[in-house]
Amino acid sequence: MSQAAPPGQPHPARTEAHDPAAWREGFKTGLPTLFGIAAWGLVVGIAMVKSGLSPVQAVGMTLLVFAGSAQLASLPLIAAAAPIWVIFATALVVNLRFVIFSALLGPHFAHLPWKQRFLLGYVSGDMTVAMFLQRYPTAERVAGKLSYLKGLMYPNWFAWQIGSLVGIFLGSAIPSEWGLGFAGTLAILCIMVPLIINSAALCGVVVAVAISVLAYGLPYKLGLLLAVVVGMVTAMVVEETFAKRKAKHV
Incomplete structure (x- = not known):
């Protein structure tokens, strides 16, 4: 049930005005990670086409799933013709950490409409959530908080998709001898280590x-x-x- 606004005051779900300064601050905070995210997307894009997915299937996967670790975990199962429940269960378990991320972000943005929260959940990433919580460790209502989060998450999403799409459409031209599968492992380690x-x-x-x-x-x-x-x-x-x-x- 939506929360009613007191007479003469705006609805609490509509009080989050866009703050360009906060957005730029979020963008600058996340900027150093964008090259690594794009490179990680490139590796996953190449892995998808190298695993036998068509470019159309790979594009659909990167846009719908948007989770490199879950995508990489699913690819060998798809190639091995594993049962669909095994593929979904593996991807679900690998991505369970986002349930924790949602629980951490929930108190900050519970007042927003569910559609907006759904979109923010879709574009969220490991590093963006971690950087946001470092900047705003408490759920206190602060002006510009939502814009800061968007400044982190949206560029991160675009960097990933650009890298992934480049990998998908150039993957067939990349020799297998380059060993980019190992590069993917290194990319996972670079993302995982700061989270420990x-x-x-x-x-x-x-x-x-x-x-x-x-x-x-x-x-x-x-x-x-x-x-x-x-x-x-x-x-x-x-x-x-x-x-x-x-x-x-x-």
Whole structure:
């Protein structure tokens, strides 16, 4: 149910005026990451066509999915003709971190119309959410907050799509000997390492790596799915344990 506005005041969902200065601030904050995002999109675009997708299918995937890690996790499953539920489950689990991102951003923008929140959720990315929360760690209503977020997210989305589209349409001309699959691994590491910000996240990563190695032989790359699930559960348990210990000492 939408929140009613007091007499003589605008509806709270329509009080977010565009702030050019805040937008430019967000853009400048995210600008150093745009080249890396475009390069990462380029690698994923090449990987899609190298995996057997047609250019039309690859363009549809990059526009609809817009999640490099989920796309890369799905490609070998598609190539192996895995059951559709395995492909969807793998992509879902790989992207579960965005549920956490949404929970973190929710208090900041719960007053916005659901269509606008849906669009912001679609264009959100790992680094953009992290940079926004560094700038605005609390959910206090501050003028220009939405414009700052858009200044981070929209250029990030365009950089990814441009890189991905270039990779899709030039992928057939890239020799396999260039080893761009390894470049994709390096790109994932560059994005992942800054996100390991505490002991809980580190524990989750270590456990996920161990599980992925031990479960490597499972069919349809299910070892990846298992590693992500166990890693996330581990990080949550460790985080909860640390929180309880901290509460006891307060």
